[in-house]
Amino acid sequence: MDGLMTYAKRLKPHEYKIWQRKRPLLGQLDIELTERCNNNCIHCCINLPEDDAAARSREMDTAFVKDILTQAADLGCLTVRFTGGEPLLREDLTELYEFARRLGMHVILFTNARLITPELAALLARIPPGRVVEVSVYGMCPESYDRVAGRKGAFVEFRRGIALLLQHNVPFIVKGPMLAFLKHELAELETWAQTIPRMDQPPGYSMNFDLRSRRDDPAKNARIAKLRATPEETVAMMSRNPLYLRDMKQFCRKFMRPPGDKLFSCGAGHGTCIDAYGKAQMCMGLRDPERVVDLHKVTVKSALKESFPRLREARTTNPEYLARCAQCFLKGLCEQCPAKSWMEHGTLDTPIEYLCGVAHAQALYLGLITENEKAWEVDNWRERIELFSQRQNT
Amino acid sequence: MDNVTLDMVCVPSDNIVAREIEGELIIVPLIAGIGDTDDELYTVNDTGKAIWQKLDGQRTLAQVAAALVQEFSSPAEEIIADVLGFTSEMTRRGFLNATG
Numbered sequence: 001m002d003g004l005m006t007y008a009k010r011l012k013p014h015e016y017k018i019w020q021r022k023r024p025l026l027g028q029l030d031i032e033l034t035e036r037c038n039n040n041c042i043h044c045c046i047n048l049p050e051d052d053a054a055a056r057s058r059e060m061d062t063a064f065v066k067d068i069l070t071q072a073a074d075l076g077c078l079t080v081r082f083t084g085g086e087p088l089l090r091e092d093l094t095e096l097y098e099f100a101r102r103l104g105m106h107v108i109l110f111t112n113a114r115l116i117t118p119e120l121a122a123l124l125a126r127i128p129p130g131r132v133v134e135v136s137v138y139g140m141c142p143e144s145y146d147r148v149a150g151r152k153g154a155f156v157e158f159r160r161g162i163a164l165l166l167q168h169n170v171p172f173i174v175k176g177p178m179l180a181f182l183k184h185e186l187a188e189l190e191t192w193a194q195t196i197p198r199m200d201q202p203p204g205y206s207m208n209f210d211l212r213s214r215r216d217d218p219a220k221n222a223r224i225a226k227l228r229a230t231p232e233e234t235v236a237m238m239s240r241n242p243l244y245l246r247d248m249k250q251f252c253r254k255f256m257r258p259p260g261d262k263l264f265s266c267g268a269g270h271g272t273c274i275d276a277y278g279k280a281q282m283c284m285g286l287r288d289p290e291r292v293v294d295l296h297k298v299t300v301k302s303a304l305k306e307s308f309p310r311l312r313e314a315r316t317t318n319p320e321y322l323a324r325c326a327q328c329f330l331k332g333l334c335e336q337c338p339a340k341s342w343m344e345h346g347t348l349d350t351p352i353e354y355l356c357g358v359a360h361a362q363a364l365y366l367g368l369i370t371e372n373e374k375a376w377e378v379d380n381w382r383e384r385i386e387l388f389s390q391r392q393n394t
Numbered sequence: 395m396d397n398v399t400l401d402m403v404c405v406p407s408d409n410i411v412a413r414e415i416e417g418e419l420i421i422v423p424l425i426a427g428i429g430d431t432d433d434e435l436y437t438v439n440d441t442g443k444a445i446w447q448k449l450d451g452q453r454t455l456a457q458v459a460a461a462l463v464q465e466f467s468s469p470a471e472e473i474i475a476d477v478l479g480f481t482s483e484m485t486r487r488g489f490l491n492a493t494g
Contacts, residue, residue: 007442007480008421008487011435018437022416076415078422078435104411104422106433127424128432171432 024076025304030273030284031068033093034059034085035214039112040150041138043177043227045210045343050089060278062092064295066099068274071300073103079131081108083284085276088115094123106130112138113161114154125168132198133165133172140185140192148179171198178207178237179227202241207234208335208358211343213287228354231361239365248366249389255332256385258376261315261322263338263348265331269308272300282308285339288348314338316349324351329381330368334359367391398455398482400474402494405451410489412446419443421489428488436489445480454494455481 011018036055037047048055060068069080080100087093088111100107107129124133137158139145145155165172174193176182193199207229211221229237238244259265269282279292280303286292291311293303316322325336335355338348345352363369368384378384398404406412409425421436423429429436438446444466448458459477463470484490 005436005483005487007476007483008436008438010430011437012431012433018418018420018435019416024415073413078415078420101424102411104413104420106422126426128426130422130433132433 024078025301026072026075026077026271028079028081028271029069029072029077029300030081030083030271031065032083032085032273032276032284033065033087033090033096035276036089037084037086037112038089038114038151039086039138039154041148041177042150043148043179043206043209043224045213045224047085050086055276059090059276060274062095064278065092065096068278068295068300069096069100069103069105073105075301075304077105079106079108081110083110086112086115088120094120097123097129098127101127101130109133110136111161112136112149112154112158113165114157116161116164118164121164121168121170124165124170128171133170135162135165135172135174137174137176137189137203139182140188144182144185148177148182166196169197172196173198173203175204176206177209178205178229205237207237208355210285210340213285213339213343215343215346225354231357234358235361235365238362245366249391251332252366252368252385253389256329256381257331258327258329258381259325259331261317261326263314263316264312266337268337268339269304269312272303272308280307282311283339285337286342288338288342291338291348314348318347318349321349321351324356324374324376325349326376328376329378329385330359330363330375333362398478398485398492400456400459400478401454402481402492403451403454404449404481404485404490404492406446406449407489407491412489419446436487441476442480442484445477446484449481449490 035046035048036050036052037044038050040047040049072080082096087109090096097107108131109129111133113135138148139155142155145158146152174196176189190202193203209224209228211224268286273281273284274295275281275287275292278295280295280300281287281292293307295303298307316326325331328334335358336352340352340355341348341350344350360369360375363375364371366388368388369375369378409423409428411422411424413420413422419438419442421438423432423434426432444462445458448461453461455477459474462473462477466473481490481492485492
């Protein structure tokens, strides 16, 4: 496209600094179109069987989703993320996709790619999503992929979907779980990822898997817990990134400090995630029935302006949390949050030993604490962060 | 179309979505090939926004300029130059269709 512009300015997604006057109430919307999935991944926190008729009958219908999208657009929302479960299981996915795009939103599509059809790939090429499609990869060969996905033949369908995306020049990236028995395929995955046009960095990996986010299956929880990377493995993976130390220096200066007794020091409730049944959550993880808002009864605007600010005021009185997490300067590094606490313990404020271990292992690696030191007992944390941020990258 | 003239009528293309959010006019390309890449947005400055809001598919650009002369204190020649400059730029980008 030719020439400089006098009257308009071009903006890329990472520089959407548009708002001269006031930010819109809603920047990005997440919608889980279904909790059903055509995979049955061993590490997944949310999937229900694809033929779960009860779940399907409770899902938002097309008109309801369109109404939520329209409300979101009216609130200034520029990006919607369609996720699940597997969102492509919805028969109205293409209709919802095109509807969102014609409202002037970009669409982020999370998928395993197994259900990509020539028609869908052609649509994504003709009306590009505006953001890359994010495809989860569960292995580089049928044996490993089908083992993770719990479905025979899944790998072949995944590769067919990928081939269609490539054939139609649909922009996509890949990401995946870091499971112990997939480690030997890491090099192959990363070499392949380099051939994907939009992959300008290595795939993102999940490794500290969430437990079942509906607290619906203790047996699966036990299995997920065993699949998690150890704290030391987590640090080893993170530090593979040559920019890890540099990035962490900036991050620690900006974001690390004890959170005190206020539970929501994160961004939860400034945006929203709509679950498959029309409940507005403060974030993608927090499904505690006491802290979701039914969009059959109130508007998205009301949830954002009235309900969530009230819920965000929650403070802890749990002595254990107050003695540990509230005092701990690793907040920011640690993934402890009300959503994860609810998944693990059914409360918003119970320390999660696994996440605490991961955060301490990172802090030890970065030199912020010493062996066996508890970060919540460290008084001079500001000095330590300052020293770390001034250290040479070696 | 590079040669936009005052007797033409301009209307937003179906290939984009124009949105006004918190006072900013945002143009979101919809169809592949509009914009340099498929992940861009465009913001329009205040001059462009004032012109865009007058493009109703009925008025010629001369009538658009005349309406803006009534509203703003800038010299008429300057406003006409902006109307032609802006609509040329937007037409070249595929954001506007010009007819007539």
